[in-house]
Amino acid sequence: MYSIIVVPPPTTEDETDRTQLRLAPGERLGFGRSAADNDLTIAHDGVSRRAGEITAQGAFWILSNLSREQTYVVENPEGAGEHIKVGPGRLDAPVPFEFSRIVLPAAGDLLPIEVWAPRHDYLSSEGGLDGATTAPAFSVDRTKRYFAVLAALCESRLRGEPHAPLPTVDQVVDRLRPNWPAASRTSVQWNIDYLAVKLRLKPGPETADTGPRLNGKKESLVSLALRFDLVREDDLVVLRGPLREPSSAAVSGRPAR
Amino acid sequence: MTEPYAVPVPKGYRVGAWEVREPIATGAFGSVYEGRRVAADGDRPDLPKTAALKFLPTGTGTPRQLTHLRELIEREVELYRRLKQPRLIRMYDTLVVDDPAGPALDGATVLVLERAEGSLSALVAAEPRPAAGPALLAQICEGLAQLHRAGWVHGDLKPANVLLMPDGSARLADFNMAAELEGTHAYTPAFSTPDYTPPELLWSEIGERGRRIRPSADVWAFGVLAHLVLTDSFPLPGATPTARRDAGAAYARGTDELRLSPELPDAWREIVRDCLARTHADRIPTGDLLRRVEAAAGTGRSPRLPRRLRPRHRLRRTKVLVTAVAVVAASVLGYGISDWADVGGSDGSGGESEKVTPATYGADELRTDKGIPAAYRRLIVDSAHDCVQPEVTPALIAALLKAESDFDPDLSDPAKDEYGIARWTPAVLRWWIRDDGVPAKETPSPPITPSESIPAVGRYLCFIEPRLRADLSGDRRVLLAAAYRTSFKKVNDAGGVPPKSSAYATRVAHFLKEYTPQDRDYTARVAQYLEEYTPPRKA
Numbered sequence: 001m002y003s004i005i006v007v008p009p010p011t012t013e014d015e016t017d018r019t020q021l022r023l024a025p026g027e028r029l030g031f032g033r034s035a036a037d038n039d040l041t042i043a044h045d046g047v048s049r050r051a052g053e054i055t056a057q058g059a060f061w062i063l064s065n066l067s068r069e070q071t072y073v074v075e076n077p078e079g080a081g082e083h084i085k086v087g088p089g090r091l092d093a094p095v096p097f098e099f100s101r102i103v104l105p106a107a108g109d110l111l112p113i114e115v116w117a118p119r120h121d122y123l124s125s126e127g128g129l130d131g132a133t134t135a136p137a138f139s140v141d142r143t144k145r146y147f148a149v150l151a152a153l154c155e156s157r158l159r160g161e162p163h164a165p166l167p168t169v170d171q172v173v174d175r176l177r178p179n180w181p182a183a184s185r186t187s188v189q190w191n192i193d194y195l196a197v198k199l200r201l202k203p204g205p206e207t208a209d210t211g212p213r214l215n216g217k218k219e220s221l222v223s224l225a226l227r228f229d230l231v232r233e234d235d236l237v238v239l240r241g242p243l244r245e246p247s248s249a250a251v252s253g254r255p256a257r
Numbered sequence: 258m259t260e261p262y263a264v265p266v267p268k269g270y271r272v273g274a275w276e277v278r279e280p281i282a283t284g285a286f287g288s289v290y291e292g293r294r295v296a297a298d299g300d301r302p303d304l305p306k307t308a309a310l311k312f313l314p315t316g317t318g319t320p321r322q323l324t325h326l327r328e329l330i331e332r333e334v335e336l337y338r339r340l341k342q343p344r345l346i347r348m349y350d351t352l353v354v355d356d357p358a359g360p361a362l363d364g365a366t367v368l369v370l371e372r373a374e375g376s377l378s379a380l381v382a383a384e385p386r387p388a389a390g391p392a393l394l395a396q397i398c399e400g401l402a403q404l405h406r407a408g409w410v411h412g413d414l415k416p417a418n419v420l421l422m423p424d425g426s427a428r429l430a431d432f433n434m435a436a437e438l439e440g441t442h443a444y445t446p447a448f449s450t451p452d453y454t455p456p457e458l459l460w461s462e463i464g465e466r467g468r469r470i471r472p473s474a475d476v477w478a479f480g481v482l483a484h485l486v487l488t489d490s491f492p493l494p495g496a497t498p499t500a501r502r503d504a505g506a507a508y509a510r511g512t513d514e515l516r517l518s519p520e521l522p523d524a525w526r527e528i529v530r531d532c533l534a535r536t537h538a539d540r541i542p543t544g545d546l547l548r549r550v551e552a553a554a555g556t557g558r559s560p561r562l563p564r565r566l567r568p569r570h571r572l573r574r575t576k577v578l579v580t581a582v583a584v585v586a587a588s589v590l591g592y593g594i595s596d597w598a599d600v601g602g603s604d605g606s607g608g609e610s611e612k613v614t615p616a617t618y619g620a621d622e623l624r625t626d627k628g629i630p631a632a633y634r635r636l637i638v639d640s641a642h643d644c645v646q647p648e649v650t651p652a653l654i655a656a657l658l659k660a661e662s663d664f665d666p667d668l669s670d671p672a673k674d675e676y677g678i679a680r681w682t683p684a685v686l687r688w689w690i691r692d693d694g695v696p697a698k699e700t701p702s703p704p705i706t707p708s709e710s711i712p713a714v715g716r717y718l719c720f721i722e723p724r725l726r727a728d729l730s731g732d733r734r735v736l737l738a739a740a741y742r743t744s745f746k747k748v749n750d751a752g753g754v755p756p757k758s759s760a761y762a763t764r765v766a767h768f769l770k771e772y773t774p775q776d777r778d779y780t781a782r783v784a785q786y787l788e789e790y791t792p793p794r795k796a
Contacts, residue, residue, distance in 0.1 A: 001459055001506050024510055025503045058503040119460060121499070134413055134434070137447035137463065200462045224463065227328075228447055 001025075004056035005197065007114040008040055009104075023056035031113065032066070046107030055092070059119040062092040063102065075101045078145055098141065118198040138199060140230055146198065147231075148176055148238050149191040153222050154231045155239065166218050175239060195221050199230075264288040264312040264365060272367050273352045274301070275310055282376070282417075287313040287330075291372065304349055304369075311368040315353075329433040329446060330366055336432040337368070340407050344400030346420055346430040347371040370430070373420035377427065377486070381416055385489035391525075391554035393419075393427045394483050398543075398550040400429040401479060405472045405543040408438045408708070412445040412470060414478035415453045416485065439639065440692060440712050442471045451498040452491060453478040456509030457537055459502060473537035476546060480532025483550075487525055488518040492533060509535050524553040623651040624774050630664050633678070633707055640715030646722040653734045654714055656768035657741060660761055666707045677705035679714045689713035689720075714741070721745045729753050731762075738765040 002022035006029055021040065023029055031040040032051035042051065048067040055062050065072050065086045076082040076097040086093045098120050102113040122139045140147055152172045156164035167175065169188050176183045195201075201220055225231050262283045270277040275292035282289045292310040313330045337348035350369040354362045377397075380387055387393070397419055404411055411418075412434030420430045436443035444467040449458060455477035461468055484492040492515065493508065495501040507513040515533060517526055528549050531541040541549070616631040619638030623629065629637070637658070641651040661680040662668040668675070674682050687700045690713050701709065718737050724745045729736055730753045739758045740748040747755050754762040 001456065001509065003460065003506075025506045026510070026512055058499060134448050134450045137449060137468065200460060201464075229326075 002027075002056070003059050003117065003119040004054070004061045005116040005118065006040070006054055007116070009042060009111040009113055011043075023054070023061075025056050025058050028053055028055045042104070042106075042111060042113075044106045044109065044111060046109060047104060047111070051104065052102075054113075054115060057094070059121060060094060060096065060117055061115060062094050064091045064093070065089065070105055072105075073103045075103060077101055098144065116194070116197070118194070136228065138228060138230055140198070142235065142238065145180065145187075146191045146195050147235075148180065149188055150195055150221065150225055151231050151235055151238050152176055153192075153218060154225055155236055157222065157226060158231065158233045158236060166222060179239070192218060192221065199224055262288045264314050264362070266290055266310075266312055266362065270362075271295070272310065272354055273350070273369075274304070275308065275352075275367075275369065277310060278307075281309060287311050289370075292369065305372070307372045308349060309370040309372045311370055312354075312362070313366045313368070315364055315366045329448075332435055332446075333432045334366075334368065336409060336435045337370075340404070340409065342400070342403040342407070344396060344403050344428050346373065346428045371422075371428075373428065373430070374423050375421050376417050377419035377421060377482075378416035380421060381486060381489070386487060386520075389425065390486045392556055393421075394479075394486060395547075395551050395554040395556045396427040397429065397482070398479060398547050400427070401475050402543045402547045404429070404435070405475070409435050410438060410443045410445070410470055410472050411435050411475045411478075412443075413448070413450055413453070414475050414482065415450050416482060419482075436467075436470070438472070438708065440636075440708060442469045444468065445470050451502055453481050454502075455537065456505045456535070459506060471537055472543055473540040476532050476540045476543060477537075479546070480529045483525060483532070484517065484521065484529050487522065488520040490518050490520075492517055492529065511535065522553075528553060619651055621774060623655060624772050627771050629655050629659075629772060633658070633664065633711065636707060636711040640712045643712070644715050644719035644722075646719050648722055648733050648737060649715060649718045650734065650773075652769055652772040653718070653737065653765075654711065655772045656765045657714060657718075657738045658711070659768045659772075660738070660764040661742075666710075667704065669703060676703040677710045678707045679710040681705055681710055681713065686710075686713055689716045692716075717741060725749060732766060732769075734769060735762050735766045738762065 001024050003025050004023040006021040006023065008019055008021070008031075021029060029040055030038040030050065030053045031042055032038045032049050033042060033044065033047045034049040035041045037050050048070070050066045052066050052072065053064040055064075063072070063074065063086050065088055067088050069088050071088060072086045074084050074086060074095050074097070077099050079097065082097075084093070084095065095115070095117075098117050100115045100117075102115065104111040104113065120139065120141070122141060140150075149172060152175045153166060155175070156167070169185055169192070172188050173183050173185055176188070196217055199221065201217070201224065262280060264283075264287055266277050266280075266288065268277060268279070272292075274294050274296075276295050278291040278293050280288065280290050289309050289311045292308045294304055294306050294308070313326075315327060315330060334348075334351055341347060348368055348370050352367040352369065354365040354367060356363045377393065397414075401411065401414070411429065411432065413431060414429070418429065418431040420428050422428060434445045434448060436445045444464075446467050447463050449468075455474050458468065458470060458474060481492055484490070491501055493501040493504040494516070495504050504513065508515055515530065517529055521529060528541075528546070531549075532546065534540045616634070617625055618631075618634040622641075623634065623638060633655075637654045638651045641649050641654050658664055658678055662678050664678060666678045668677055668680060670676065670680070673680075674684075676683065683700045683702060683705065686705065686709070688696045690697050690701055690709055692712065718741060721737055721740045722733075725733070725736055725740060726749050729748065736748055736754065739754045739762045742758050742761055743755055
C-alpha cells in the first residue's frame, strides 16, 4: 500500500541495482549520517547527523530539512530546471513532483536522493472527484517520458499488428531520440522499470528464480496497457511532437465512449 | 443529472421490439433508457410492457481501442445469463443495434433489463437515513449472499448499483466488475470506486488477468454502504475521497483505529465493524453476515435458496451477438474472460463458434455425459491443471470424488471425522487448503465447501505422486487415489493398493475409465506423457 519510493544515493560507483525504500501514507523516513538516529544512513562526513525527514502524505510527500545551515534543492529531473528550495529548519515542505531528486550539498559533493511518487492522481475524463464514480485504477501522465516509452513499446501493436514483436530497448531509444536527444539505453530501461512500479505490475513467477527478465516485463507492460487502453492509437502523437509540452493531455486511463 | 450521456439515444428510437422512452441514468460505460414494448414480429408476450434498456457503446471505434470496455460488457452479460436470483436485477434479452444510417449507435449492445423505480443513491440523496434503511440493507445483503453462494464477486457494490423496485424492495445491478470465483479469489478489471474499495485493493498489484479480489471486498463495501445508509456519513474520516482513502490506508496499517459514527445503532455497530475488519481474512463471511443483518433489521430469515445454481443453457440471444462476442473474445489480451476458450481463433473470424459453458468445460479430458455435475467441472479441471504431475488428471479427481462422496457437497460423517465432497478430514485438509502451500492457521471447521475441497485434492495428489515408489504394481492414478484414502506410506509399504482399500480402488478405477474421454489421441497423449515424464525415482 506504499505511495512513495525513496532511492538512496548510490554507495559505490558500479552498483546498478539501487535499494528502494517504500513508504505508505503517513510513514516517515529519517536520513542523515548517524546510524542510530535515522532509518536511512548516508555515510558522508559532509552530511548532518540528522539531515532530514521524508514523510509520505497520501499520494505526495513532504520534506523536513533538519540541518542547521544547508539548503536542500528538490529538482524535477523532467521539469526543465523546475525545482524548489527547502531552507534549513523548514519542516514539512510539500513536494509536488512525480519524480524528484533531493540534492544534499556535502562538503563539495552533491548527493542525490531520488523520490518517486507513482500514485499521483489525474482527472479522469468522465468521473470527477466525488469518490462514488467507478474509476480506472491507473493514472498516467501523458506528458511524461515514461508515457512516450510506453507508447513506443505499444506502437506496432496499436498500428494494427496485434502479434508484432515488441521493439528492443535500442529500437525504442532510436524511436524516441528525435524528440528526446538524451535518450539512452539506460534511461529507457529506467523508464520501463518505473512503469512496472507505476502500473503495479505483478512480478511474474519467473522473476523469483532468475531475476528480472526484461522481455517478460516489457510484454506484460504492453499487454496491460493495451488491455486497459492506457495507450491508444491517437496517443501515438507523443512520438511525433516534442515531449515536454505541458498541456491538458494529463488524463488517466479514460473510459471510452 | 448534468453529465453528458455516454450513449445518447433519441426518444422514439426503435431497437428490436422496444421503443426508447425517457433517459433513466448514465454511467461511465453506458446509458440506460426506459423502453416500451411495441408489437413486432416474434413478439414475446412473456416480456413486460416496460423495461430498462442499457446501451453499451460496442459499435464505436475499433475493437482494439475498446478492449477493456468490451470485457466489462461481457462480464455483465455473462453474469446475467448465468444467474437468475430474486435479489439480482433480471436480464430479459440482449440485442445489437443494426443501424448503418446511425453510426453512433450502429453495433451498440443493448441489455434489456428489469425496470426499477430508482436507485439507493437517489433515495439516500432525497432522504438521508431512510426509514426503510435496515430492511433494504437486509435485502442487499441477501443479494450479496446469493451472488457469493453462486461463486461470484460483485466487485463494485455502492448505492448507485442498488436498484429499488416498485414494491420498495432492493436488487443488485451493474455487474461490469463482477467475476466468477476461481478457488478463493476472482479476477476483475482494474476499476474501482474509491469510497467502497477495501484498503488491500488500493494500489494493489495488477497482473495480466486484472486485479485479484475476494468476496470479502464486497463485504467491505457493504460495511461502508450500511454506515452511509444508517448515518448519512462515511465510516472513514475525511472531506474528500482522497482523504478517506488515506484514512483507510492508515487504518489498515494499524496506525489508526476505526471510529464509527455515534449515530450508528448498537446492533449495527458490531456488524459494520466486522465488515470493515483491517484484513480480508478477518472480515465476516457473507453467510454469517446475512444472519446478523437480518437479526438487526428484524426481518425474517430469507427462504432457503438452492445450494448451487446450475448454469442456464437455453440462452435467448441473437446470432449477431454471438459473432460480435467471438470477435471480442479473440481481441482480449490476457484471460479476462476465462469461459471463452477456443472462440474464434486468433484471427477473430468468429463464425459458428460455440461458447464453452461449465457443462462442457474441459470436455476433451473429462466426459460430459457421465453425470459429473457441471457445477464442479471447472474446479475439477483447473485443480488438475494446477499440478505438474501428468498422472493428476481431471478424470482422476472426478473419479475420486465420485468414489468418496458421490459428489455430495454436504457429506458429513462425524464418526470418521470426514466432511464434504472429498471426505476431507479437517486436520489433514488444513495442510492443503491454501493455494500458496502454507498450512492454514487453524484447522478448518465443517461444512467444507467444494471450492475448498477440490483444489486441495489436486494439491494433495500432486504432493503424493513423487512420493509413491516407482516399482509399485497397478495403475499409478489408482494408486494415487488409494494413497489419498490411506497414505502414501501405507501404499508404499503394501507395494500397491492396500488390501483394505481394494474395493475403493476398484471403484476409482471403474469411474476413471468411465470419465476419461474415449478419444484415442487423448489416451495416447496421456500414455506418452506418462512414459516421457515419469522421473527416475529412488527406490
